[in-house]
Amino acid sequence: MYQLLSFLLFVLAFLVREVDPSSQECSKVNVNNCNDCITSGAFCTWCKALNFTKPGEPGSARCDTKAKLEERGCKTSDIINPQGYDAAEKNVPLQGGSSPVQLKPQAVRLELRPNQPHTFPLTFKRAEGYPVDLYYLMDLSYSMKDDLNNVKTLGKQILLALKKITSNARIGFGSFVDKTVLPYTNTNPEKLQKPCPVEETQCQAAFGFKHVLSLTNNENMFNTEVSKQYISGNLDPPEGGLDAIMQAAVCEREIGWGNNTRLLVYTTDDGFHMAGDGKLGAILKPNDGECHLIGNQYSKSNELDYPSVGQLAQTLSEKNIQPIFAVTENTKQVYEDLTKMIPKSAVGVLSSDSSNVVTLIQHAYDSLSSTVIVGHNQLPEGVTVTYTSICGDERPTTGSQGRCSNVKINQEITFNVTVTAGNCMGEQSFEIRPLGFTETMVVKISTRCQCECDENPDSHKDYCTNAGNVMCGICSCNAGYVGQKCECKVGQKTERDLTLACRKDNGTICSGLGDCVCGICSCHASEDGRKIYGKYCECDDMNCELNRGKVCGGNGKCDCGKCICNEGFQGSACQCSVSTEGCRNSRGAVCSGRGNCECNVCQCQSGYQLPFCEECPACLSPCPTYAHCIECLGFGTGPFEKNCSDSCKNINHTIKDDLGSAKVCKEKDKDNCWMIFRMTELDGQQQYAAEIRKERECPEPPSIAAIVGGTVAGVALIGFVLLLIWKLITSLKDLKEFRKFEKEKQKSKWSNADNPLFKGATTTVMNPNFSGE
Incomplete structure (x- = not known):
């Protein structure tokens, strides 16, 4: 009800x-x-x-x-x-059984009026016993050893659980580890053959994805094939699971997917690699989303990068596959985030040895199958589709997808589909389907863009001055005639001139608001009282800014797109009463004399800040600009000394003994003295108040005696230093010569008996009187 x-x-x-x-x-x-x-x-x-x-x-x-x-x-x-209309081209009744029909109609033709939404109903009824295909995709990295031992015996239990839901259930199996290149897998030949620890006797060679068993309803075959599987291994914690899901989705013939509910159970105890990670192993080619199974193994594992999450989500949606992520507690959050990007998916927490996987699959299937999401594939250009979901006791909701939760078996729900074509188009089509099911509705679209006036083209020729035919009430003039009733005859040459005369700046004829009749714009007459005028119909008295739903706020007149406000009102839409209360500063000045008050808010000059245009952080300091005025006002000197009152009339000054510790300005006067002052900007343009300290800071005059004394002392000191340097150099030179003499002296070899200067006498004289005594 x-x-x-x-x-x-x-x-x-x-x-x-x-x-x-x-x-x-x-x-x-x-x-x-x-x-x-x-x-x-x-x-x-x-x-x-x-x-x-x-x-x-x-x-x-x-x-x-x-x-x-x-x-x-x-x-x-x-x-x-x-008006638009719809007609069902295929409308098989809803039914259950071995050939269930859950969606009707199955094909609809729409004739749409452009820009006019058209709504038709889509009905869905969840059938009892709908066939189910379940593909079990398992991580066989070494940490999943205990889980594999349990899964080897679970085939019968999983099928029994599915057959409680439907009599037509099938199960398949595949496994994955990771790409067999560094840094994902040890590439040592021995390790590639046995990537498990040494003590592990039964170990598969490293591999990416392996398809083990196509979908079958034989639980014994499942147990037999899975029992042949052994654990394998890799190096890094993330696995190549996205590679495996992509291959399981796109290899439909090899997996054996049927026109059934398709479930993919993905079990792992770790995260996953995604697009871009392949660069670590020098794998740069993007995943192409194609099937590459050769001998039931993924042959392009080491050539193609991992798929992206978006690419995988789109593929799963196109293939109607609903993933169930059976993961351990430590990775639950990772896969819950993943399900937010995959429209119809579920997450369940595995026990440490996967012993609860049957219960987990049952709960996940119940959750997925009881949620019905209706969506569409790529739409033709200009077409939009929205859905209003009418789901039992829930309030109707509208969105880009139809969605109903907690839908029970044999419960009938309705989605009102609203389709809008934004422009005229030829016949186009798109599909609507409930996600996770193979049933679809084909929607064919065409548009109604031609008027059907049912008139005889030759009738009422006299209405068109016998120079044209009546088409839907208006004249379609023959060549060489123009006018509302084809009343103007023009030559081919002058017709262009007449048309140009109706264009402003070579724009649209009569601004698009009138007709060019014999070279003169005939502006549109408006039945709503709007006046269109101007040489080119460029003006009207209604196309002005609105305020409170009224043109010019009802407080002015619209003149060619601009509001002319009544007395007492202002603003672009005459929306404000003339008032300056909100624009007055503490001194009562409007915007401090440096802005305009519009709608009781100051519009300040560049650089000045709201609310009252009092401060200008970006403006230059006035201190250097008005230093000469401070000099003449405070000390009667400087360039403006003779005309100080005229040059500095925008400054009100006071002389003070002290200006305190607040920020002050310091500028030099002509005597190189520091002037200390403070300037405050007053209301108005370039108006200032100046506080000038009475005393300047001038440098002390130099001491003559000190300068002369210092100069004489400096000269004497320099002379004394030069004398010492000369004496030192001379002494060093003498010392060097003396040492050289000593060295030469030591080299000379003198005879102890001979004097080298002595020469013997040439004549000997004997004294006869000498007796020898």
Whole structure:
């Protein structure tokens, strides 16, 4: 009852919206004929009655909402208003059994009016005994040794659990480890053959993904094939699970997937590598999403990178495969995050030895199958689709997908599908299907963009001055004729000139708001009182800014797109009363004299800050700029000494003995003295108050005696130092010569008896008187 009531309320709301004239508008932009009209807006209609327009009024005045055309006197029979419709091309009743049908209709044809949403119902009924295919994909890295021993005996239990749900259940098996290159796997030849620890006697050679058993309903075959499997190993903790899931999804023929509910149970105790990780092993080629099983092994494991999560999610969705991640507690959060990116998936926590996997699969299947999600594949360009889900006792919800939870077996639920075509198009199609099921609904779309006026082209020729034919109430003129009723005859050459005369700056003819009749713009007459005017129909009295739903806030007039406010109002939409209360600073000045008060908020000059334009952090300090004024005002000197009052009239100054510790300015005057002062900006433009310290800081004059004395002492000191240096150099030179003399002296060899200067006498004289005594 609640479901029926919700549906009726939804339909009632939709119908009220459809018939409420206040919710319908027609833009009428660039409308020249009936076809332009019905494609310009969802609520645009066309009046085909002759003489409906006033003299000089363009044909676009025939285009408006149905209500407004009727108000202007157009009969309902003269209004062209094509509507979209749907028709079921295939509508097999819902049924269970061996050939269940859960979705109807199976094919729908839509004729859509552009921009006009069209809604039709889609019904889903969860059938009892729907066939199930379950592919068990297991991590065979060494840490899963205990889990493998249990799985070898679980085939019968898993099938029995599935057969409690459906009599048609099949099971298959595959295994994975990781890519057999460094750094994922030890590439030592011995380790590649036996990647397990030494004490492990039964160990498989390293591998990426291996398909072991295609889907079968024989539990003994499952146990037999799985019992032949042994543990393997790798180096790093993350595994190559995404590679394995991708191959299990795309190798449909090898796995044996049927038109059934497809479950993929993925068991592991660790995380997974993803796209980009392959670079660590020098694998740069992206995963191509194709099947590469040769001899039931993934042959491109070491050539293609891991798939990305997005690529994998899209593939699983396309193949209607619902993954169940049976993982250990330590990796639960990783896979819960993964399920947020895969629309229909579930996570369960394995016990340390996988002994609870049967119960886990049952709970996950119940959760997945009781949640019905309806979506679509890629849509044609310009087409949008939304779904309103009517799910039992739940309130209807609308979104980009239909979704109902806790759907019971044999429960019928409805999704209202709303399709909108944004433009005219040829026949297109797309598919809608419930995720996780192979059933689909084919939706074929075509658009209604041509008016069907049912007129004889040769009728009413006199209405078109015998120079054209009536088409949906307006004249289609023969070549060489223009005008509302083909009343202007022009030559081929002058026709272009006439058209150019109606273009402003070579733009749209008559600004798109009028018709060019014999070189003069005939502006559109507006039935709602709007006045369109100007040489090129470029102006109107309504296209101005709105405030509170009124043009110019109701407090002014619209003149060619600009509001002219009444006295006492201001703002771009005359939305504000003239007031300056919010713009006055503590001294009462409006925006401190450095901005304009608009809508009671200051609009400050560049650099000044709100709220009152008092501060300007980016502005330069006034201290250097007005240093000469400080010099003449405070000390009567400087360049402005003679005309100080005129040059510095924007400064009010006071002389103080001390300025305290607050920030002050220091600038030098002409005598190289430091002037100490403080400047504060007053209200207005370049107005300042200056506080000048009475005393300047001037350097003391030099001491003459000290300078002379210091100079004489310096000269004497320099002379004394030079004398010492000369004496030192001379002494060193003498010492060097003396040592040289001593060295030469020691080298001379003198005879002790001979004097080298002595020479013997040449004559000997004897004294005869000498007796020898």
